[in-house]
Amino acid sequence: MDTVVSGIRSTGNLHLGNYFGAIRNFLKMQEENRCFFFVADYHSLTTHPHPDDLHGNIRQILAEYLACGIDPEKATIYVQSDVPEVTELYLLMNMNAYVGELERTASFKEKIRKHPDNINAGLLTYPVLMAADIIIHRAQKVPVGKDQEQHLEMTRRFARRFNTMYGVEYFPEPDAYNFGKQLLKIPGLDGSGKMGKSEGNGIFLADDPKEIRKKVMRAVTDAGPVAPDSEPSEPVKNLFTIMEVVSEPSTLAYFKEKHATCEIRYGDLKKQLAEDIIKVTEPIRERINQILNDPVYLGRIVRQGGEAARESASKTVREVREIIGYKPF
Numbered sequence: 001m002d003t004v005v006s007g008i009r010s011t012g013n014l015h016l017g018n019y020f021g022a023i024r025n026f027l028k029m030q031e032e033n034r035c036f037f038f039v040a041d042y043h044s045l046t047t048h049p050h051p052d053d054l055h056g057n058i059r060q061i062l063a064e065y066l067a068c069g070i071d072p073e074k075a076t077i078y079v080q081s082d083v084p085e086v087t088e089l090y091l092l093m094n095m096n097a098y099v100g101e102l103e104r105t106a107s108f109k110e111k112i113r114k115h116p117d118n119i120n121a122g123l124l125t126y127p128v129l130m131a132a133d134i135i136i137h138r139a140q141k142v143p144v145g146k147d148q149e150q151h152l153e154m155t156r157r158f159a160r161r162f163n164t165m166y167g168v169e170y171f172p173e174p175d176a177y178n179f180g181k182q183l184l185k186i187p188g189l190d191g192s193g194k195m196g197k198s199e200g201n202g203i204f205l206a207d208d209p210k211e212i213r214k215k216v217m218r219a220v221t222d223a224g225p226v227a228p229d230s231e232p233s234e235p236v237k238n239l240f241t242i243m244e245v246v247s248e249p250s251t252l253a254y255f256k257e258k259h260a261t262c263e264i265r266y267g268d269l270k271k272q273l274a275e276d277i278i279k280v281t282e283p284i285r286e287r288i289n290q291i292l293n294d295p296v297y298l299g300r301i302v303r304q305g306g307e308a309a310r311e312s313a314s315k316t317v318r319e320v321r322e323i324i325g326y327k328p329f
């Protein structure tokens with residue numbers, strides 16, 4: 001049995017990328033492992049959410065976790081800030097994380113390019129906080145999408161560095177994990193790049209069918225295949241990639257064949273894609289609303305999860321302090 005940890009930032013509703021990149025794995029992993037799934041609300045502070053919104057954002061992600069099928073009887077579900085031990089481990093790990101390597105992180109470079117007016121130290125040390133989240137439960141596996149691969153490499157490096165520095169075999173070196181072997185990158189509907197929370201190119205689990213149809217029908221395509229058996233353009237490939245996770249293999253094969261013979265009508269492809277997405281999201285959307293309407297249930301889950309996560313986290317921090325050389329007076 002492995003220990004599994006993963007988190008999702010509370011900066012917007014869950015979208016198809018989160019679901020297929022991460023959550024679908026959580027559902028399988030909770031059956032056989034010791035799992036910790038949390039809402040990364042400290043991480044969300046890098047973008048300075050308004051105090052009036054913070055709690056609601058956390059509640060929404062929790063409800064969406066549960067609506068997807070994460071089972072609090074099988075996995076520990078908690079809010080990161082309910083486990084302040086994480087911040088102590090983060091501080092300790094910061095002492096062995098070098099500014100040069102943090103500055104070279106792809107996600108940091110992208111953030112400073114997109115938001116040059118908000119290059120805060122929390123962004124720079126974001127991978128250290130993420131490492132602390134993972135190693136605080138001494139996890140072996142971390143189900144994430146492709147975009148988190150480099151952060152996981154850094155986590156392994158920080159864990160190894162700690163072990164070497166203190167001559168111990170304390171932290172396992174955790175691996176990014178996907179059941180289908182390859183980590184996934186679900187593209188957006190705008191023709192390039194990945195589906196994201198703030199890119200305006202996403203389909204959210206909480207979107208209603210009408211909205212989903214509208215978004216998919218507006219997705220970027222091209223003027224049609226240029227010749228028989230030609231390689232689909234990037235935007236069309238992206239629609240096929242989404243189809244690969246939501247549709248039957250025979251549906252995908254049908255539209256690929258139509259593309260190869262230049263008979264494809266993108267309108268038909270989009271109609272089918274929208275219906276197949278709705279089949280995945282609609283039951284989840286209904287459960288999200290039910291759960292949001294039951295604050296007593298949510299409160300119970302989060303308290304129970306927080307306690308279990310703190311028990312595991314405080315044991316690690318106690319042992320790490322000992323390894324570093326802290327002694328009681």
Ligand code: TYM
Nearest residue numbers: 006007008009017018021022040144145184185186194195
């Ligand atoms: P976040 O909140 O951006 O995304 C949550 C999870 O969804 C995956 N994901 C995707 N997968 C495939 N295609 C996409 N388009 C796509 N978009 C998002 C992400 O890879 C991720 O698995 N830093 C993390 C949160 C975090 C964390 C952790 C994760 C904090 N501490 C510890 C794992 C372990 C983040 O911002 O993910």
